[in-house]
Amino acid sequence: MQLAGPVAGLNVIDLACGEGHFTRLLKQRGVSSILGVDVSEGMINLALAEEQRCPLDIEYRVEDVCNLDAEGEYDLAFAGWLLNYAKDAQQLSRITQSVARSLKPGGKFVTTNTNPDDPISNFQMWKSHGFTKHTSIKESSITGQAGSDIPEGTPVVWRLTLPQGKQIDITNYHLSKQTVTNTLLKSGFREVNWHRPRVSPIAIQTDGYDHWKPFVDSPPFIFLECHK
Secondary structure, X not given: OHHHOOXXXXXXXXXXXXXXXXXXXXXXXXXXXXXXXXXXXXXXHHHHHHHHHOOOOOEEEEOOHHHOOOOOOEEEEEEEEOHHHOOOHHHXXXXXXXXXXXXXXXXXXXXXXXXXXXXXHHOOOOHHXXXXXXXXXXXXXXXXXXXXXXXXXXXXXXXXXXXXXXXXXXXXXXXXXXXXXXXHHHOOOOEEEEEOOOOOHHHHHHHOHHHHHHHHHOOOEEEEEEEO
């Protein structure tokens, strides 16, 4: 949310909005208008139910991000998670071109993404943080230690463990930092910045710095800030 910057008075689109968590947060921060879109009708129905329960004047729509019905309408495009679902560079390009088209000149796109440089050797170290990562690629089969050595398009499953012990699997696809950056630039963005996550003082006070140190040293996810 910090990368979004001051949002008061902006026209915003929340991409792959899910049940509308970030859509509501952005609205509460004073945006002029906001549209939440998601390809899942079930997720949009959840968002609409919450809008009915607690009206915030938010519009939601079932829509594929690859085919946004918008051109130069928005100051800010926001996505909790999006690019990591692209299975290859071609699908990624369709997404990023659509996002760029939806923005006004000078508009901004911010999103969270799987860290392409996270090595396979780290995939099991996040269990104490509530998730692990899994892939069929064996660590011994790649030439180097960096996540960038994983073949393009490799499925990477994030296994989330909920408080009651229930597990949810979410499949992402590995695309290198170079592929993502070049695709965004070719799609119409003039500047692409990658930002490592920072741990809040409250989290450090609650869990201790040692708990978060691996997360800071080699983050499993990363943030993107793109300017049109």
